[in-house]
Amino acid sequence: MNYKLLKSQILYRGKVFDHQVDEIEYDSGNIGIREIAFHPGGAVVVPIKDDGKIILVKQYRYPFKKTLIELPAGKLDKNEDPLTCAVRELEEETGYKARDFIKLGAIYTAPGYCTEILHIYKAVGLTQGNHNREEGEHGMELFELTQEEIVTMILSGEINDAKTIAGIFYLQKTKS
Structure with a gap:
């Protein structure tokens, strides 16, 4: 793992999936955004x-x-x-x-x-x-x-x- 989590927020809770946005910092110091759709499968x-x-x-x-x-x-x-x-x-x-x-x-x-x-x-x-x-x-x-x-x-x-x-x-x- 070459990053650390700075912030995590669920922006939307839906019937089918939830939408989460994470802000991460790579080991290089660069900031990145990761969006995740949480789905039950x-x-x-x-x-x-x-x-x-x-x-x-x-x-x-x-x-x-x-x-x-x-x-x-x-x-x-x-x-x-x-x-x-x-x-x-x-x-x-x-x-x-x-x-x-x-x-x-x-x-x-x-x-x-x-x-x-x-x-x-x-x-x-x-x-x-x-x-x-x-x-x-x-x-x-x-x-x-x-x-x-x-x-x-x-x-x-x-x-x-x-x-x-x-x-x-x-x-x-x-x-x-």
């Missing part, structure tokens, strides 16, 4: 049907003003276990329940300014039920695609959501 699910197809959702993303194709995912509630979140989000967004969840890994989404960690799970033994979408998710569509189809869509730029790309990478590279 989330869970991502790679739901695999018995036929090997993976369930994805098409969801409108407000910051980009467009719909994206993604793996089901959601934000952790305060002090929530990531597995509990994964179970909830799978059913909420897709209507499916899973017999087994296997943790594949975790990613830091934007480590330069955000504390969000997404925990990625594979879900197998799926049974269809009823989704319970939140208000902003009502137009969500489901897709069932093979791994190969998803990789093709990633490489063509049709799928550019980072958590989905990471989830498919973990799925391909782990032995669980």
Whole structure:
């Protein structure tokens, strides 16, 4: 560590994240500002049907003003276990329940300014039920695609959501 913290202030407390600004002094004597978005993290699910197809959702993303194709995912509630979140989000967004969840890994989404960690799970033994979408998710569509189809869509730029790309990478590279 080549700096010391001079001042730290939370400028905004939000529903999704808090915004903190820190003033630091490097060992050289130069002053720097660091902004941090404190985020509770989330869970991502790679739901695999018995036929090997993976369930994805098409969801409108407000910051980009467009719909994206993604793996089901959601934000952790305060002090929530990531597995509990994964179970909830799978059913909420897709209507499916899973017999087994296997943790594949975790990613830091934007480590330069955000504390969000997404925990990625594979879900197998799926049974269809009823989704319970939140208000902003009502137009969500489901897709069932093979791994190969998803990789093709990633490489063509049709799928550019980072958590989905990471989830498919973990799925391909782990032995669980």
